[in-house]
Amino acid sequence: MGKKTGFLDYARETSYEVPPTERIKNFDEFHIPLSTKEQQKQGARCMDCGIPFCQYGQKIKGMFSGCPLNNLIPEWNDLVFKGKYEQAHKRLKKTNNFPEFTSRVCPALCEKACTCSLNGDAVSVKENEHAIIEYAYEHLLEEPVPPLKRVGKKIAVIGSGPAGLAAADTLNQRGYDCDVYEREDRLGGLLMYGIPNMKIEKNIIDRRIYKMIAEGVKFFTNKDITTKKQAKELLSKYDAVILAVGAKEPRDINVPGREGNNILFAVDYLTQVTKSLLNSEFKDGQYPNAKGKNVLVIGGGDTGNDCVGTAIRHGAKSVLQLEMMSEPPLVRADSNPWPEWPLVKKTDYGQEENIAVFGEDPRVYNSTVKEFILDSKGNVKQAVIVKLQTVVKDGRRSFEQVPGSEKTVPCDLVLIAAGFIGAQKPIINAFGVELDARNTVKCDENDHHTNISKLYSAGDVRRGQSLVVWAIREGRDVAKQVDFDLMGYTGL
Missing domain, CATH: 3.50.50.60 (FAD/NAD(P)-binding domain)
Incomplete structure (x- = not known):
């Protein structure tokens, strides 16, 4: 993969960052990507290592190492090096629904596990990923492709963060009719309102939403599910309901004067x-x-x-x-x-x-x-x-x-900003979902079933506050489980 001596021939280079004193004048993204030619050199640094820990995505001493999505990183690094961006895009999309999100806000677990980082600088995996997906949009490789056939079953996804979007996108591609309900006035969950513009401009999220709409996913904003009546109606209307509402209950600081303004x-x-x-x-x-x-x-x-x-x-x-x-x-x-x-x-x-x-x-x-x-x-x-x-x-x-x-x-x-302590109660109480000791939805480690028939959970509401890349993995996994339960088999 890559150039066999690339990690020796080329130093790690990343996108140009607008200097701090300039970028604070606005809320725009402030990374200016490398040229295509320079990015290919970065793909060349992938060193054909024997075991690519970058895509491992498993626990080592209680901490995850490598990409939770098991992205085929050495393969598309090699294709970037060779300038074959269309093929790289196909490999990237096999495991990641939304590379435009992860290439902006993921802390790059892949790079921390890169073999090249053992005695030097890691391969710039995150920016190679960014180059691939932006090339794809620019060259119309991300045009809407609705499924050729529908399976005749309807899914409700509650929450339009990365977990909910990944679940809806995956199931829609499989042929399910997917409706996504979001309590805020805009779609995207914490991607929209929890992460500032300078990390991800919101037109990037809208761009993906428009594509999903063109492919058949339906979105409903300002739909807060807080009553048992609403929950019952959803469970009766749909073949499956996926709870992907995040874990947004913030941890408080209980000290004298906490009641003060500001x-x-x-x-x-x-x-x-x-x-x-x-x-x-x-x-x-x-x-x-x-x-x-x-x-x-x-x-x-x-x-x-x-x-x-x-x-x-x-x-x-x-x-x-x-x-x-x-x-x-x-x-x-x-x-x-x-x-x-x-x-x-x-x-x-x-x-x-x-x-x-x-x-x-x-x-x-x-x-x-x-x-x-x-x-x-x-x-x-x-x-x-x-x-x-x-x-x-x-x-x-x-x-x-x-x-x-x-x-x-x-x-x-x-x-x-002291973190979060689990799921917010109104929607949990509406469905009557059991929670575990962490105040997240009670499920087996590799299971997305809740205690309520037809109700599944995915993302932070199931595993606790985590990363966008983990939310996407959760969305893909719950889609696979829903597909298996409803169809008796799955190819996802």
Whole structure:
């Protein structure tokens, strides 16, 4: 695969990034791809390794290594190298319904397991994937292709995030009539409202939706399923119903002063910002504006980083990001060898922008909020933050506050990005679905059946908050199970 000496002949090169001080002036995507000729060199770096861990997608020491979709990565890397983009597109679409999504927002588990990364820089798999799918759109390889025959069965998919879209797309291609119900005013789930424009512009999502509509999928927005009557009607109307509503119940910070104004969950903040951007380019003012404010972000993950980047684009006075965990090492520890997922420090785009604007990384490790201090009108004005230390009791790790480490910092806007704790209750109660200890839909590990006949689950609502690539895999897998149950066999 690739050029046998390509990994020796060519250095890893990736797309050009618009400099931080320029890209913060707008909410546009800021990666400018390599030329076709240069991208082919990157395909050449795929080193014909004996075991391609990039497409392995299995657990090693409790952490997944390689692509959960089992993408045929060495094959299409080789085809990129040879300039055979049409064939590369065919191979890519065999395993991935939406490469335009994963090539933008996936953290590239494939690259972390790339054999080339063992003693050097990984192959630029993610950008090779991006080159393939954008070539396909440009050269009309992604034109609508409705199924030639319908099987006469109807499926309802509740939720239009990547899991729901993947399930509907796969079953529609098989010949099922698929209706997708979305509670928001736009389609895409967290792709639309949970991930900012600078990571994925929303016309990219719309482009795929239009194709699915042309192929026969029907979409219904502003359809929130919250009553038992609604649930019963869906189960009686359809041959199968797929619950793909995500796990959007946010984890709260229960400390004194939490009731104050301008203390928001990150997902609500990002949703309001994106809605205002799309509706009016912020002219309607229907979003929490960080301009001139001291912003405190609680949480060090991807969502927290997105909040940092968003607040900076609105002209925040300062941004501070708290992370409960210790600062990771810059290189792999001996206890974390390849091809395990690398537990190393990653400085993402938002943090890069904070460094460029304010001269420092916004992250403060081993820290959390102890108290919010409010003004006379109930608005947050300060936060007392405290250092944390890890302790082990009865073999279990936990955090304890370090006495005397309190520090008071100014903050006018607080964004809680502390993760999610499972499914939101209204739709769960409407269907009467059993949940497990993680507050996600109770299923066997490799089974998408719920306790309700004809009702299936997929995506974050089944496995907990995860990645877009995992959501697509879940959607494909639940489609396969539905197909087998309804037809008695499956070719999916």
